[in-house]
Amino acid sequence: MSHLNVQLPDSLYKNLQVLAEQDGISVDQFIATAVAEKIAALTTETYLEELAKRGSRSRYEVVLAKVPNVEPEPYDQLPTG
DSSP states (O other): OOOOOOOOOHHHHHHHHHHHHHHTSOHHHHHHHHHHHHHHHHHHHHHHHHHHHTOOHHHHHHHHHTSOOOOOOGGGSOOOO
């Protein structure tokens, strides 16, 4: 396991301590989880961008043309007014 020395403003560290305590975990665990969540968010964004590059407007329109043009069920309609 790697070690990392990070300097935080006192106010940020106090908030970090409170949130970690509320979650019932250590500050180290809280930080590791926060970093993991950020990495997941960024890698997901990159993945979706790469997936979008492979998309095709013409293929999308072909698939969309197969969807019947009908009114939605009453429970699925947007409210008017």
